[in-house]
Every structure is written in structure tokens, then in C-alpha cells.
Amino acid sequence: MWPEEKITAFRKALLDWYDAEGRSHLPWRENNDPYRIWVSEIMLQQTRVITVIPYFNHFMMLFPSIKALAEADEEILLKAWEGLGYYSRVRNLQKAAQQIMKEYDGVFPNDPAEIIKLKGIGPYTAGAISSMAFNLPEPAVDGNVMRVFSRVFEIGEDIAKPATRKIFELLVRILVDPERPGDFNQAIMDLGTDICAPSNPRPEESPIKEFNAAYQNGTMHLYPFKSKAKRPVPKTMQGIVIQKGDQFLLEQRPQDGLLANFWTFPIIEEDWGKWDKAKKEPIQLNFLVAESSPTNRKGIEQLQKTVRENLRVDADDFQPAVGSFSHVFSHRKWNITVHHVQAAKLTKELPENMKWVSRFDFPEYAFAVPQQKMWEIIRKQNRNFLQSF
CATH class of the missing domain: 3.90.79.10 (Nucleoside Triphosphate Pyrophosphohydrolase)
Structure with a gap:
């Protein structure tokens, strides 16, 4: 791992870029409401940001609170999700909302160990909510994050394997900015969806190019390594x-x-x-x-x-x-x-x-x-x- 001085410089370069170029205009980033952040993160699974925005706004209008979501008629709920696909996501959202109403008196829990107990929430979503809503220095590791850091550190482990995620979670836990963990995680995600995209990346434009070992060594094409998924x-x-x-x-x-x-x-x-x-x-x-x-x-x-x-x-x-x-x-x-x-x-x-x-x-x-x-x-x-x- 880098010395502390380099970690501090990395955080600053990333967050300065995020402050200037980050997508703060996104509706779920208007505040730190855990409910809004949670819904957006579930919608963003398997779905592009530009597609999610109108769905998110409509969803919030129909179900403005955890209580409203917990009590929603399933037919109306599915209609609001129509076109996003992977409908188990919205069913799990409602089940988790009902959990919150029953087990947490309608208040979204602020402990990562409790958040991850909610239906449909895995390590990434728990980390995203913990850091963005409650300012806790928790890693939020998705495919974008693994792609960015596999290139930064030339990590050749197969990112399709669940065990590999643990490597990146440990890495991000060390690197995450303790003062601005939510912004740090969102900055890495934004970087991974644009400048450090899966195809046609633009590392020369990256705010962290001087920290990127794959860019410096000309090995960008080797990272990340991902084995092919089984055909349906x-x-x-x-x-x-x-x-x-x-x-x-x-x-x-x-x-x-x-x-x-x-x-x-x-x-x-x-x-x-x-x-x-x-x-x-x-x-x-x-x-x-x-x-x-x-x-x-x-x-x-x-x-x-x-x-x-x-x-x-x-x-x-x-x-x-x-x-x-x-x-x-x-x-x-x-x-x-x-x-x-x-x-x-x-x-x-x-x-x-x-x-x-x-x-x-x-x-x-x-x-x-x-x-x-x-x-x-x-x-x-x-x-x-x-x-x-």
C-alpha cells in the first residue's frame, strides 16, 4: 500500500475533480436522505443513470416515504417499475420497507450491520447507503470501483469471482476519505462510468492518472480481468x-x-x-x-x-x-x-x-x-x- 502522503494526495486529486465535475445534479444526490439513496442504488443496478432519473422522480412522487412504499399496492408498485426489469428488485424494496416499519419503527437504520440485514441489500448497497447517508467510512464496491482500482494497482484477480470483491473492499477501506466517504465512493463510481469506462477509456483525462499504474506502464488493456459469464x-x-x-x-x-x-x-x-x-x-x-x-x-x-x-x-x-x-x-x-x-x-x-x-x-x-x-x-x-x- 502507498505511504500516507500518497493516499492523502490521491484523495485530494479525486475529490477536487468530483467537486468540479461530479454529477451533483442527480436527484438522489440533493440531500443525504437514506431512503432516496437506497431507492436510487437499487434502481441503478443493471440500469443506466439516464434511464433511472425519470423512473426515480416518478417513484418518489408515488411513494415519498418508507411507510408509503411499505403499504403500496403491488400492482401500482410494479407499474411504477415497468420497463426497468429485474422486478425482484422492487419486490425486495417493498419487503425491506416493511422490515423497517416493523423492526426499526419506520426509521432507516444507521448501522451497516443492520442495513445489510434488509431484504435485497448486499455489501455494495449497504456501503453506499452507510457512506452517503450517514457519512460512515464504509467501502461501496461495485463493478465500476473494481475496474478503476484494478487499473490503478494492476490487480489481475478475476472480478467475476465473489472472493475478489473482498480484496477491493479492503483496499477501499484503507483509501476512503474519512471526512467525505460518501463523496469519495461516488467520485470513484462517476470515474468508472465515464473516464474509466469498460471500453474506450480516457485515462489521459483522469484526475488520478499519476496514480494509475496501468496507465503509467501501458497495461490498461489487461485490466480488469473478468472471466466470461455462462450463457443463459x-x-x-x-x-x-x-x-x-x-x-x-x-x-x-x-x-x-x-x-x-x-x-x-x-x-x-x-x-x-x-x-x-x-x-x-x-x-x-x-x-x-x-x-x-x-x-x-x-x-x-x-x-x-x-x-x-x-x-x-x-x-x-x-x-x-x-x-x-x-x-x-x-x-x-x-x-x-x-x-x-x-x-x-x-x-x-x-x-x-x-x-x-x-x-x-x-x-x-x-x-x-x-x-x-x-x-x-x-x-x-x-x-x-x-x-x-
């Missing part, structure tokens, strides 16, 4: 859009798993079941859809059977495979083929998790991205229908 597992899915006039059949997803509790057009996973030893072929479960196309009669018949037996809808027109798309989650990739079905009537006896919804009421529902993509395919399928919106 592909799943073949069938999206069935069932329509009667301006009414569409929606199903509510299960409470657990991907798109939990969201309302979508029925989405069915292709699963060929167990192996039929006698026929030497996989057994096709009757509620699953075979690959469908206008020339695939068997697929069309399977689509009809699924609509009739499992969705309990009588249909008089089937348009299979009107479009397709892929949607990538963190560990899954859904390849969805979309089928358009015209119902003969509005079936009254539906499964408990299904209901008919007018297209005019769609704005009241939080639609995840796969649902939005299916809807766009249907709208484009019929231009007259599209123009009616």
Missing part, C-alpha cells in the same frame, strides 16, 4: 394471444419464478415430457404446443387443443406463428413464438389465474418486456387494428 439457458416458449373484439385473455404468472405475479398473454414452455419406450419417441404433454407454422398441421392441431383444453376457450380462427422474438433474463433466454387466436365467445369459466381484459384497460397493468413485445407483434400484424390505438 435457452427455452422454447409459445405465446398465445387470444382475442374477442377488444377483449384479450390474460393470465397471472405464478408467485415464484420469472415474471412472478405479472399479467401476460398465456406463455407456455415446450416440454416433451418423458421418453416413450414403446414408440421410441418423447411423450408430448397435451398442454404443450408443438412448433407451429401455417404448413405444420400437427402444430396447429396442438395449438387448438391447448386453447380448448387448458385455456378453456372455444376458438374459430387460428393464426399460428405470427411473429417471434427472444428475451434474455440473467440466467434464461426465452425464444417465444407468438400465435394469434380469435375466440368464438368470451368464456366465463376460466382458470382462476386468467381473465378477459379490454385493451383500453391495459395501461392499468404492469406489463413486463415479453408481454410488451407480444403485444407489439399483434398490433403490427393488422395495421387497421394498430391505427385504432
